[in-house]
Amino acid sequence: MDIYLPIAGMSVNALFIVALGGLVGVLSGLFGVGGGFLTTPLLIFYGIPPTVAVASATTQITGASVSGALAHMRRGGVDLRMGLVMIVGGLFGSLAGAGIFRLLQASGQIDTVIGILYVLLLGSIGVLMLRDAAVALGWITPAERTEPKPRHNRWVAGLPLRWRFYQSGLYISPIAPVLLGFAAGILTVLLGIGGGFILVPAMIYLLGMAARVVVGTSLVMILAVSAATTMIHALTTQSVDIVLAGLLLVGGVIGAQYGAMLTTRLKPDLLRLALALIIISVALRMALGLTYRPDEIFSIEYL
């Protein structure tokens, strides 16, 4: 069933896009990530123009994070104060990201930068997760720590102007979460990812937040920033394809529900191992794309 995408300016197989959204939705429900890191590259491989892919995948992230954010809120797993601080950083980050996006687009290096960022981010996160999962499954034993790890990162604890975040059990400067939100906001605009797989470890290891509220707070933050990013794309690049986004969403939100159901039946360590392998393979695919001679040496940019 072919359907014409008005903004992308091409026709695609609607069922394929819904299935793609569904597959990513299952993964996002299963692992608690937005899934943008899969949607955007897959759309680009399918032939959707990169700008449209990035902008439209952002709307899917919003949809995928709604149900998770609601569930965590009901359970009291959201530190709203921390969330708001990070959202403020995220909004500024997405504005800055939009500026960077424009500059890179004008110089013709946007695709290369997107590729390199994907390889670096996904590669390092994937390897870290793989190692964690291997330790948890008892395949390798970590080196013994000689001294106990400090609860707070030294750099974060050194920042001035401390606030109390009761639900996170923290007394830290809001500058750190603002900066974290800022970085995530830039990534959301540039890469079309929610940044959950970067936020969650950063919130645990850098900020030292209570694990109970980490996932819920990051989901609320991703929800707000991805919605704002959709607006920014709609206003500046005008490349949000609402038909493409709708197709992705229909598959994505339903897939997310099934993914969430599956989570309770599978072993969490195996889940993390699987996610690590998926992330690494996406990174490898992107790396090959950068280093192998591309199919198309020439590319057209319309003025």
Added chain:
Amino acid sequence: MRRFAPIALAVAAPFLLGQAAPKLVPDVSNRAVEIRYSFTGADLLLFGAILYPGGRTPNRPADVAVVLRGPVQPIVLREKQKIAGIWMNADSNRFRSAPSFYSVASSRPLPDLIDERTAAVYELGLENLQLSPGGGAQPDKARRFEAGLLDLKRRAGLYSENPSGVEISEGVLYRARIFIPSQVPVGTYTAETFLIDRGKVLAVATKEIEVSQAGVERSIGIAARRYSLLYGLAAVLLSLGLGWGAAALFRRRL
């Protein structure tokens, strides 16, 4: 004096026709192509009649070439090169007047019909497109980029040549079929028909075809450009609504 010219012409017509060049009467199957949600491309039939003076078809009928071209777009063509192990855009060239779509069909291969100079004058054939490369580029670079552009567009189905795409029946009726793929831009397309005999273009006739988005697609395109704020809000609300809806639906079921 000028007022009498048409009358004089009308009186003289029967005498003039004996010497006059043949005329083309072209038509197209669709004057307008509408892009709707299920648009996967369109097959256009370009046909018409060749009117020979006095209705006498010559023993050796002339040939016909049909060109369909889309609106001109200024573009930047970028070329990737391997730098530090990574393939990245290294060089670029601007083309001010690359047609978005160009398809030529003819009754015989173009080189058999006309010489290179005539072909260049009428922009007949892919090699003769006036792309207006900018920047006073070195000739070898300009050639490389032109070849790259033609190759890219050809494989996307946006540029094509069909040396046996025109069928002429009884020497007076011609027809050509040209396919427009789904990723063509909207705008005014021109269909030019050339009547060619012994290396000379005897007659040219032009028809216009309007390619436009229609229905919901048109409204969406307009909304995205003119009411970007509302459009963005609609996209956000759509995602919030669908996400919340699915969650509510599944919670009731479990």
